[in-house]
Amino acid sequence: MLIQQCGLCGCPSTARLCAQCASLLPALGPACARCAIPTPIAVEECGACQRQSPPFDAALAALRYQPPVDALLQGFKFKGRLALGVVAAELLAKICAPRLVDALIPIPLHRTRLRERGFNQSLLLARQVAQGRPILQFLQRRRATAAQSGLDSDERRRNVRGAFQVQGDLPPRVALIDDVMTTGATLAEAAKVCKKAGADWVEVWVVARRP
Template identity: 35%
Template sequence: MDASTDLRGALQDALALVFPVRCAGCDADDVALCEACALALRPQVTRRIVAGVEVVSGLTFDGVPARVIRSLKHDGRTGLARALAPALRAAADDARSAILVPVPTSRASFRRRGFHVAELVARRCGLRVERLLRATRATADQRGLDQGARRRNVEGSLVARRAAGRRVLVLDDVVTTGATLAEAVRALRAGGADVIGAVCIAATPRKRDAIETPR
């Protein structure tokens, strides 16, 4: 998967020389990411508590960062992963002492994209990722669901394997209500892992930190 993702990125870079390209952050012509938008991706670390663990995010999911992440996720512009890597690296200070465990991508999303967003950015950071979580059932798209509905949607949907005695950080691309991260924490703890926290590329804006736990 790594080789195919890298090949896809190289092909996109080559096509950009032939076909017009727009800045992922502001739609400026003839540049994948303009200087001003690149500056807007400088890490701005935020923290919140989810399921009793600290979640550290490198960016706020708003404005330019949100547009760039959406362009990576939904338009397949994998070259943008390198621009997002410093933000994830800033959030993952504890990664050297723990394994990064990604929240699984749904099969439909993986078929559509061909890559795992957070894992791709983690690789651009040189961070080690190990898949210790798997889905036990399909879940609905979380978009448009309120906090309670999101919790119910993902409750019991993940299970951990080979996790006993492992020191781990949960990895995801964007934290919104924290419902998915909370389910990942629950599953890893049930599998015997020592969950020391979670890291994300970005977090949605919040007026205050909140404690969110699964039902």
């Protein structure tokens, strides 16, 4: 077997992650089916979703966003370590395989950020989890938004309001793809846009959910 390095700890490994690091990745566990927030037992809708329905209809996350998931996704996104992206995509593909959607829609980066980074992590993830389903690059960033990190939930909502423009029409059932869901403000804004463009079921697929 080909010996390579574990993408997280750097030890010699026959896989992209060594067995030890792979075992440390926390599965999401019981969660709200609507927004993927971890809950003591699995529920259709958590209290927050009951109080205010999100614009998306379901959310799936492979992992809980806690160490070493932060290192995995930051290595992929900010250091361009694409092997870590493959690890993340494989975990996401596993939980999304049975979902019935007509198309996948990656959350776009604004072109200035795309230029800096060289790739859109959501598009790379979408390509690896598509399994024959079409990928629509339907959303475009209308403007460069400030990074969501460091903003509270109201600020996050304001920051992404009107951030997307669209081209074309959508099939009835679509999945939005992103790497991390925190408050869900970006995904909620994107879901609203998808519904306006004709989708009647929008679900969210993310690698990791921040509790």
